[in-house]
Amino acid sequence: MVEPSAYLLLSAILFCIGVVGVVMRRNVLIILMSVELMLNGVNVAFVAAGSYLGDVAGGIFAFMVMTVAAAEAAVGLALLIALYRLKETIDVTELRILKW
């Protein structure tokens, strides 16, 4: 029998690896993948908690998160394509037109 806290710890580790990817990488594609990792980490926690507590809500939440993740990936990649056409780069540090 695996302790619930083991799943939560795994969830935190996956999440933090995703965070490190978002903070450290300059490649927009990899940043988007890191975000997917973070969402997955959260899902692990949801599913584990739902199953240990015998509550279906955990699974439902994970399901919603996946939907959001899919939508986010679609829109994010579309943005990336538009951006690449405009700036010919996928380096986030070069995307600073917000600052004038």
Added chain:
Amino acid sequence: MEAVFFILFGAVAVGASIMVVTRRHPLSSALYLLMALFSVAALFVLRQAHFLAAIQLILYAGAVIVLFIFVIMLINVPEERLPSERMTAMRVLGVAAAGILILESALLARRFAMPQPPVAEVGTVEAVGIALFTDYLLAFEITSVLLLAAVIGAISLAKKKI
């Protein structure tokens, strides 16, 4: 038995995740991401969440990863024009902060002991389906609106003339 598979798939998930964020070429990252997602799906199975495991495979492996790879090939950035990654002070701090966050989470997770062992089967297709179409019907329907918005957004953003 569960413990063995947990350690196995957990280690694969963590290892693959680390590879995702450290690979230079996005295509490698995408393949490692696929591996990590696969492991997470296996973990879902361990927790009897069969439905979610299936969704994980179909949605992520079948759709999202393919989409990523498709985009990577579409824009096809030459090797030399990939962003150069350098360690800056902020990045070191970021890794440190992430480490602290893991530590904090671990401590926090220890403090909440969950009740043993649960009763109902909550991860089956039947259980999730019933919940989804009764108690969570509104949320489910709104999800479809979200997806519709994402579809329209993606199409309009990716069009040549914005």
Added chain:
Amino acid sequence: MVSGILDGLWLVPALPLLGVVLNGILALFVERPLLLPAAGPPSAAAGHGHGASYRTLVAFIAPGVVGAAFVVALLCVLSLAAAPPEGRIFVQVLFPWIQAGAFTAPVAFQLDPLSSVMALVVTGVGFLIHVYSVGYMSHERAFARYFVYLNLFMFAMLILVLADNYLLMFVGWEGVGLCSYLLIGFWYEKQSAADAGKKAFVVNRVGDFGFLLAMFLIFWTFGSVSYTEVFAKAPLLSGDGTLTTGLATAITLLMFLGAAGKSAQIPLYVWLPDAMEGPTPVSALIHAATMVTAGVYMIARSSALFLLAPDTMMVVAVIGAATAIFSATIGICQTDIKRVLAYSTVSQLGYMFLACGVGAFTAGIFHLTTHAFFKALLFLGSGSVIHALSGEQDMRKMGGLKKRVPVTFLTMFAATLAIAGIPGFSGFFSKDEILWKSFSSSMGSPVLWVVAAAAAGITAFYMFRLVFLTFFGTSRMDPEVEKHVHESPWTMTLPLSILAVLSVIGGFLGIPAVLGGAFGVPNLFEGWLEPVFRRAAPAAAHAAEEAAHHSAALEIGLMALSVGIALFGIGLAYFLYRARTEKPDEIARKWPTVYGVVFHKYYIDEFYEWAVVRRVVRGADWLWQMFDARFIDGIVDGAADIVRSAGDRIRRLQGGIVGGYAFSLLAGAVLLVGYILYRSIVQ
């Protein structure tokens, strides 16, 4: 309570307002576009000719609405007169205006004998002057704008006289002040006209400030601003000691300050002569017949309060008498025909205040009425002369006009006889009533009589000087001007003639008892107004009765004496300006100091300039430099500087680097989870 026709009372002010709206539309959308492209000198007749159709429309609307208001007012007054004397009061509440706690002020009109006299004078004389204006202003480019202002004035003036509470009266009070400002400065391209408008407005503000304070005090004391309530409570409160004589004196003195500003009394008279910069019909309407008498009306209206404050009554009487003689002397030396009339107006207003001050409110209002007739006539006549002479106002460049403008001459001569107090003419009856009351009333004194009689003599002198210089003798006109001399059109001469008839016979409304009694003719005017003043203040009636104790012989003797003084003034004028025309210059040379002081109007304007204006300007300048520029601007600029420098620093956080934002998020998450961990450990 009478009703029926009286329910249409609201129409009296509403009709001129309708005129304002209609003419306003014409002025804004038809006239303004015509004027805009060719901005030239205002009196240039450029706007004449084209767009004449709208001018015809204005020429019908503006006098039309005022005439209609006069008819409605007349019908209302007639139906009021049908009621028994004690029931002659009608209040029409239109809608509540201000309601705050215990304070209520409705928009309500009150028609009683006093306000009906005022309403008739205002609408009647106003109508004639509107008709006259159509002729006089026919060469004016801003024709519609002029009549908008004039109609607006009628509206405000009628609000003033018909209001049933002090607050609504104040609305009219300010409204006429505004119109006065607008009309004095009507030719605003002319610097002196614009300045005169400002001067009138600012001086009036001094008085308005007094009126406002008086109104606050009234509300504080009586808990109401409605005439009916205030006058009903006044005797009660004064009986139980709430309304002390000191308080009543304060209220009435402040009110008198307001009245002195509006009615151009010492020390606030200085604006009226300058107000002659406005078009002449305006001088006739606003600065002779109606607006400037508002102060007299206010005091007569508030007689119940004034009679509780004997000190104020004395102040009013003394100021009135002083103003009467003071400005009459200034009138002697003026050369501008309108300025002579202006000082004469100030002087005549002084008479009215003198009458109010000695408790003879009826006499004051009576003189107000006759004065409205003959002074409006004099102004309109002078306007006709100025019109005939293509704008010349200097009497030294007139002369011999008797045959050239016969109607103007005859009507003006009638008015001159009236103002000089020749028996049989209206001015004689009203002025003599005042003279007699100032002598005989319990609040009067022989000194006041002497001053007033002397002023009457001077009045006769300067008025005949005006007539002799203008109409008699040989012409001193510029040849160029002389060629164009012409009698005015019928729109101008008709009002002159009607006013001349009124100036002659108007006095028979109020024949003094001592003269009329013998023939069984009652004093109609006094009988009409008497209920108002008896209802408001039994003491006034008491004072009037006291006057009857003096013998009829004394009254007739004084009457004869004052007529004699007037005749002496006329004779002197004839001697100096007809028989021995070289004399006036000789006198001026002989006593240069006296002549200079009088000619320069006792240097009062210069004194105010030195004592008030310069100090205020310097004070304002100091406030601007120290307070506004340094303090206020310092706060505002300082706030802006703080925000800017803070923004300058915070700006650095927004580096535009996505990683930076992500790191901030992460740091926030670390802190948040750390806090949750800390709380769970502490628990």
